Every structure is written in structure tokens, then in C-alpha cells.
Amino acid sequence: MNVIEMQGICKEYKIGQIRLDALKNINLEIKNGEFVSIMGPSGSGKSTLLNVIGCLDRSSAGQYILDGTSVEKLSDNQLSEIRNQFLGFVFQSFNLLGELNALKNVEIPLIYRGMRGKQRKQLAEEALEKVGLKDRMKHLPTQLSGGQQQRVAIARAIVGNPSVVLADEPTGALDSSTGNTIMELFTQLNEEFKMTIVQVTHEESIADYGQRIIRLIDGEINKIDVK
Numbered sequence: 001m002n003v004i005e006m007q008g009i010c011k012e013y014k015i016g017q018i019r020l021d022a023l024k025n026i027n028l029e030i031k032n033g034e035f036v037s038i039m040g041p042s043g044s045g046k047s048t049l050l051n052v053i054g055c056l057d058r059s060s061a062g063q064y065i066l067d068g069t070s071v072e073k074l075s076d077n078q079l080s081e082i083r084n085q086f087l088g089f090v091f092q093s094f095n096l097l098g099e100l101n102a103l104k105n106v107e108i109p110l111i112y113r114g115m116r117g118k119q120r121k122q123l124a125e126e127a128l129e130k131v132g133l134k135d136r137m138k139h140l141p142t143q144l145s146g147g148q149q150q151r152v153a154i155a156r157a158i159v160g161n162p163s164v165v166l167a168d169e170p171t172g173a174l175d176s177s178t179g180n181t182i183m184e185l186f187t188q189l190n191e192e193f194k195m196t197i198v199q200v201t202h203e204e205s206i207a208d209y210g211q212r213i214i215r216l217i218d219g220e221i222n223k224i225d226v227k
């Protein structure tokens with residue numbers, strides 16, 4: 001089953017008189033349980049595409065169906081609901097809250113769901129265990145290495161059992177060996193827990209961890225490499 005289906009997705013930005021087509025006629029299907037990489041040069045539209053996939057931004061034209069739901073028709077409130085229920089996000093700069101320990105950071109998406117404290121804590125502990133940080137739950141972000149902080153962010157992304165985990169340059173702030181351990185974690189989450197992962201990267205060695213590589217040039221899909 002396809003968790004993501006896009007037909008003719010376009011995204012244009014207007015700055016004054018100038019129109020910029022950041023995405024042009026994107027047709028894309030991503031199956032449940034796939035691990036996909038989006039690659040391309042700077043400015044080719046990778047983040048724009050991921051933001052549309054992640055319902056953080058709306059397309060200008062085309063049709064996007066996420067897990068059976070047609071996204072165009074939804075209100076802003078419904079979009080944030082969809083993000084909370086169906087999507088997990090991982091960012092280059094981790095985006096953890098500095099004053100909260102690892103466990104509390106991972107609980108955040110569940111707080112937005114209105115889940116009770118005890119159940120929240122249990123799910124957050126399980127997510128931290130999955131990313132290998134069982135023994136770091138009480139640590140603040142500043143008391144963790146970059147790779148560990150990204151693991152906490154990944155635990156936060158997966159804690160609500162989303163349909164898709166979206167990651168924009170998840171290894172961009174890490175040295176290459178730490179970056180590889182994050183990719184091994186993604187591979188494990190994909191194989192063991194069948195998680196669907198869509199990541200953006202501009203590094204070929206990182207993209208290689210995906211089962212397919214979608215190559216963007218100038219807002220268009222130039223080529224899809226299947227392994």
C-alpha cells in the first residue's frame with residue numbers, strides 16, 4: 001500500500017514580481033515500509049518537497065494523498081492534527097528543548113495528543129530504548145553528544161508510532177562516523193519495526209542507506225535509483 005501518493009505537485013513562491021517554481025510536476029509514490037532518500041544540489045527543492053510531504057507547507061497545485069487522506073482539502077488545524085498523528089520529524093539541528101531531559105523531550109508529541117502521564121512515560125521509555133538510550137533518559141540535551149541528541153530526536157519522532165518518519169539532513173550536523181551510526185539506526189528501525197522513512201540528504205554515502213534514491217534537479221524529479 002502507498003503511504004504517500006503525489007500527482008502533479010507544484011510549489012511556487014512569489015517574491016514581488018518574481019515567481020520561482022520550487023517544485024514542478026512531482027509525481028511520487030512511496031510504499032508503506034520503504035526507506036527512501038531524496039537527493040539533489042542545494043536549492044533543488046529537497047526541503048520544499050519534504051515540507052509538503054510533512055504537511056508543513058501546502059502545494060500550489062496537484063494532488064497529495066497521505067495514508068488515504070487527501071491533504072489539499074484540510075484546514076490548518078486538521079493539518080496539524082495530521083502531523084501529530086501520522087508524521088514524525090527529525091531535523092538537522094535536533095530541535096530538542098534545552099530545559100527538558102531526554103524523556104520529557106520524547107513525551108512532547110504525546111502531550112499534544114492529550115495522553116495521560118503514565119502512559120506517556122512508558123511509551124517514551126520504550127522509544128528511547130529502541131534508539132539505544134535507555135541509560136540516558138534523565139540527561140539534558142547539553143549533557144548528551146550530538147549523535148545522542150539526534151537519537152533522542154528520533155525517539156521523539158517515532159514515539160507516537162507515525163505512518164512516516166521525515167528527516168531533513170539528519171546527519172548534517174554530525175561527523176561522518178556518527179552520521180553512519182544514525183543511518184544504521186534508521187536501517188534497524190526500518191527493518192525491525194517496518195517504519196517508513198523519507199530522508200533528505202546531499203551526501204551520496206548517506207543517501208545509499210535508502211532503498212530508493214529520488215534525485216531532484218531544479219524542482220523536478222530527474223531520476224529515481226532503485227537498489
Ligand SMILES: Nc1ncnc2c1ncn2[C@@H]1O[C@H](COP(=O)(O)OP(=O)(O)OP(=O)(O)O)[C@@H](O)[C@H]1O
Pocket residue numbers: 013014015020022040041042043044045046047048049202
Ligand atoms: N519561503 C520561501 N520563499 C521563497 N523562495 C523559497 C522559499 N523557500 C525556498 N525557496 C526557494 O525554493 C528553492 C528550493 O529551496 P529548498 O530549500 O527546497 O532547497 P534544498 O534543495 O533543500 O536546498 P539545500 O540543500 O540548500 O537545503 C530555492 O531556490 C529557494 O531559494
Ligand SMILES: [Mg+2]
Pocket residue numbers: 046047048
Ligand atoms: Mg534543504
